[in-house]
Amino acid sequence: MQPDKSELGKQSRYDTEYNPDKLFPIPRKANRDSIQVPEKLPFYGFDLWNHYEVSWLNEKGKPVVALAEIIYNCESLYLIESKSMKLYFNSFNNTKFKDAESLLALIKKDLEIRIGAPVSIKLTQINHTNELKLTPRFEGICLDDLDIDCSIYTTQPEFLKTEKEEVSEVLFSDLLKANCLVTNQPDWGSLQIIYKGKKINHEGLLRYIVSFRNTNEFAELCVERVFMDIMRQCKPKELTVYARFTRRGGLDINPYRSTLKSEAITDTRLVRQ
Numbered sequence: 001m002q003p004d005k006s007e008l009g010k011q012s013r014y015d016t017e018y019n020p021d022k023l024f025p026i027p028r029k030a031n032r033d034s035i036q037v038p039e040k041l042p043f044y045g046f047d048l049w050n051h052y053e054v055s056w057l058n059e060k061g062k063p064v065v066a067l068a069e070i071i072y073n074c075e076s077l078y079l080i081e082s083k084s085m086k087l088y089f090n091s092f093n094n095t096k097f098k099d100a101e102s103l104l105a106l107i108k109k110d111l112e113i114r115i116g117a118p119v120s121i122k123l124t125q126i127n128h129t130n131e132l133k134l135t136p137r138f139e140g141i142c143l144d145d146l147d148i149d150c151s152i153y154t155t156q157p158e159f160l161k162t163e164k165e166e167v168s169e170v171l172f173s174d175l176l177k178a179n180c181l182v183t184n185q186p187d188w189g190s191l192q193i194i195y196k197g198k199k200i201n202h203e204g205l206l207r208y209i210v211s212f213r214n215t216n217e218f219a220e221l222c223v224e225r226v227f228m229d230i231m232r233q234c235k236p237k238e239l240t241v242y243a244r245f246t247r248r249g250g251l252d253i254n255p256y257r258s259t260l261k262s263e264a265i266t267d268t269r270l271v272r273q
Contacts, residue, residue, distance in 0.1 A: 018106075019091040024084035025114040028077060031221045035228050043227055045074040045257035047220055048267060049085070053250030054123065056092040056103055066100065067129075068107075069122045069267055074257060076117035079220055083183075086249040100125060133268045138192040138244075140170030143206040153213035155225065160208050160233035162198040170194045171205065174272070176243060178212045178222050187219055189245040190270055191226065194258075197236035219245050223255040244270050 015022065051068040058064055068089070088110070097103045104123050111119045124131075176189040191209060193200075208229070212222060227241045240258035242265075252273050256262060 015087070015091040016094045017091060018095040020088065020110045022084055022087040022091055023110060023114050024081045025078035026081050026218075028074075028079055028220075031218065032224065035221065035225050037224060037228060041075060042231065043074070043224070043257040043259060044262045045255065046071050046262055047074060047079060048254040048256065050247070050252045050254070050267065050269070050273075051085070051089060051250055052247060052252075053086075054089055054092070057094060057096045059096055059098060061096065064100070064125060066123045066125045069120075069124075070107075070111070071120040072111070072115055073117055074220075074255070076115040078115045079218070080111065080115060082219075082251055082253060083249065086251060089250075133266060134271060135268050136271045137174070138172035138190055138242075138270070140172045140192060140194070141202075143171055143173045143202055143209070144175055146203055146206050148203050148206055150207060150210045152207075152211050153215075154211060155215050155229075156208060156211040157229040157233050159204045159211065160229060161201040161204045162234045163201055165199045166197065167199045168196045169199070171200075171202070173206060173209050175206070176209055176212060176222070178219075179214065179216045181216045181218050184216065185248065187222075187245050187248065188272070189219070189222070189243045190272065191223075192240075192242045193226070193230070194238075194240040194242075195230070195234075195236040196238040198234065200230070200234050200236075219243065219253045220255045223257050227257045244273060246273055 049070040054066045054068045055063055092103065100123050104121060108119055108121050172190065172192040174190045176191045178187050179185065180187060223241050223243045227239060230236065230239055238259050240260065242256045244254045245252055
């Protein structure tokens with residue numbers, strides 16, 4: 001499917017009842033080819049979504065509100081475009097379900113059909129939880145206080161340089177910004193980089209992160225581009241790239257890519273999300 005055949009960037013009709021056809025899958029391969037990701041993926045990982053605007057009707061017509069956590073592997077052939085995910089969830093707003101478990105099973109089935117891979121999904125009704133997984137920032141060394149000059153706002157992997165020292169570092173920045181590939185709306189994110197190998201020059205890395213500012217790219221591909229550029233330019237022994245993007249349309253997207261097999265991580269929301 002091509003994005004120009006979807007509802008992306010157009011005035012949308014909000015269905016009042018369940019409509020799985022609102023989901024719009026996009027092949028990962030075409031975008032990955034643009035950044036020369038090999039057919040045998042050089043990373044493991046997943047895409048983790050949080051949806052904060054989930055609602056449906058119980059059998060008596062009373063609204064229920066909840067949060068949704070959706071996770072699927074980066075090896076899936078397709079990803080789901082974010083606006084279509086919102087329109088799909090909106091189609092539940094006036095749809096009656098026997099219970100949350102019935103809705104959960106339906107969402108899982110619909111998503112798995114379209115991405116061609118298993119999906120983990122959790123629905124948490126607002127009045128059934130006391131959990132608040134929230135943290136001010138990523139762990140690690142913050143790059144954002146570095147006093148650097150910035151003048152280039154399209155992606156520049158040449159900014160990535162290494163030094164002689166061998167290190168194991170955890171770095172992060174809250175200055176990541178890119179624009180939606182289709183709508184040109186801004187996507188704001190925080191980026192964490194964990195690596196072992198020759199020390200990556202911090203000033204150059206921050207300039208590189210800032211250089212995404214006027215780049216048009218899906219959130220998932222931003223993280224894969226960062227991963228591929230660091231691997232090519234700096235050749236670390238191990239590398240993990242994790243981004244948490246602020247929510248848009250009630251959704252936040254949090255892609256994770258690593259040379260290490262993905263470990264379970266806590267879905268801890270950053271304060272800006």
